[in-house]
Amino acid sequence: MTGSLNIALDAMGGDNAPEVVVRGANIARQRFPNVRFLFFGDEGRVKPLIARHKALAKASSLQHTDKLVAADERPSTALRAGRNSSMRLAIDAVQAKEAAGVVSAGNTGALMAMSKFVFKTLPGIDRPAIASFYPTLRGESVMLDLGANLVCDADNLVQFAIMGNVFARTVLGIHRPTVGLLNVGSEEVKGHEAVRDAAAVLRATSMPGEFHGFVEGDDIARGTVDVIVTDGFTGNVALKTLEGTTKLYAEFLRRSFKSSLVARIGYLLARPALNALRVRTDPRRYNGAIFLGLNSVAVKSHGGTDALGFANAIGVAVDMISQNSLDKIRDDFARFLAGNPTSPQVVGL
């Protein structure tokens, strides 16, 4: 990547906005010296925060708006009435080529509705999906969809497989990612129609990665495959179950270490090693869900994250942009369509 790269930031989105957004941008600035930040938000609140960081102030611009999308606003309302909101102005800046991607910690449904409305989906992609990566026993894997499409047909799942594959190559740096379809068993006869039909198409397809077949819930944390494909209902529940169970285990562990004096001493000795574990499973490391399948890069940060987490969400956007991920999705999808003339998608075009 040469030259500078602009990222549009919704300064008012998230539980601790605009503080976390500005401090997160400042961390990201140190990591990515060639990135410039376009903030959108309330000047009276955002400007003094940016001014605290001299280098950030130099690398930033701020466009004022006193409108924002509320956390509980319906996506349809946000789309209709939020045209001057900080979220929408950040999206519009990308569409106007002033920035290469947008990051927001605000209302997920509104961000998806607005991004889809403004950016439109890539050619041949019916619906965008939300994708994120997470820690496994082997390293890191990506899962999609995480909630954009609660009910999916076989075509949707096949498209998610292609997009997830590109994400694994560009953001996780995996040369030849393996892809698995989430199901209730690994045998071909298992599951409902959508997963069985999607598996049949993927088995007959040449992808840049490898189709592993069906995977089950326990394969998610095990890291059996690099990309896990599922509908948005199941994916949302599964990723939150993984996060919740990690927290549960950490809490059980904390209680165990506090249960006796000897256990406490043991904890003190093991602490450096345990801190490595904490870092490895730190949800801030995995912050930044990307909306895949749109003509531009939109990244959603957790609403409750801190500055480090927000900086990581910016990092996901930077990776996607600097690796030309969207071009890769376009190319792979065109190749898939050309090589699979009997796929249902082609019939539908």
Added chain:
Amino acid sequence: MTGSLNIALDAMGGDNAPEVVVRGANIARQRFPNVRFLFFGDEGRVKPLIARHKALAKASSLQHTDKLVAADERPSTALRAGRNSSMRLAIDAVQAKEAAGVVSAGNTGALMAMSKFVFKTLPGIDRPAIASFYPTLRGESVMLDLGANLVCDADNLVQFAIMGNVFARTVLGIHRPTVGLLNVGSEEVKGHEAVRDAAAVLRATSMPGEFHGFVEGDDIARGTVDVIVTDGFTGNVALKTLEGTTKLYAEFLRRSFKSSLVARIGYLLARPALNALRVRTDPRRYNGAIFLGLNSVAVKSHGGTDALGFANAIGVAVDMISQNSLDKIRDDFARFLAGNPTSPQVVGL
């Protein structure tokens, strides 16, 4: 409970049958002195195993068959061709009132198909569900369905809620269980039609427990509610995700403790406390999934469990039977129908 209680056992089901089944029964016999065991399986293999335990031999009978249901057999094949299998004979013994319930570690789909065919569903229940309990931060909760019904409508989910409530009262001993519907968000507008419609019915219903509303994936391990209701696809994935993540964390922990000499010493000091954690999350403790909604008690043990795990599956059957759980489901469901004249279920009857 007075007098004795007979449990029919499929001696040939499971990865390590018949050894694990016989040794599991021997552990259960010590816990439940008034239980008698009816074994079904290959006499040449099972009889010598039972003979090793004198007290068990006294409390047991054995009916010979050299037929069994293979682990990879299709449910439809098992139903048609498995009439003399150890699994089917155990089920038939319950139907003939020779036993009060059946336990098998064999093929789940075959056990469900046969149990449903022989026992039939309770009045008003459209489809049986698979339910199991698991450890949470607060204690223990139950989740259903875990894979019997991959696609569910609102009626199915409402019926699962009533059945899961009875399970929580009888097996977990919770006086007034709280019930949550698994969804991708907690607000009323979230989710697909089936969960929104089911929530509307449950909100308007008087149950012996309390309807909490929607819960999310991270509420599963947190123990936000005592009963989690969902379709079989999502439930299967979520429970396996929880189990897989627990294993992942334990493995991360093991590696951390081995990473340095000081960490190893810390581990040795903390070991007694950590063992308590291991016991708390031991999957054998939570072995025994029940098929709820049938006219008799059928319990499925994990195929790969050991004797202790199999004994716990027998324990679930004994609890269900001795607490008259099926009568409670019948009563609660009749009361639900009487009190909810506008529910879709009533219209359908």
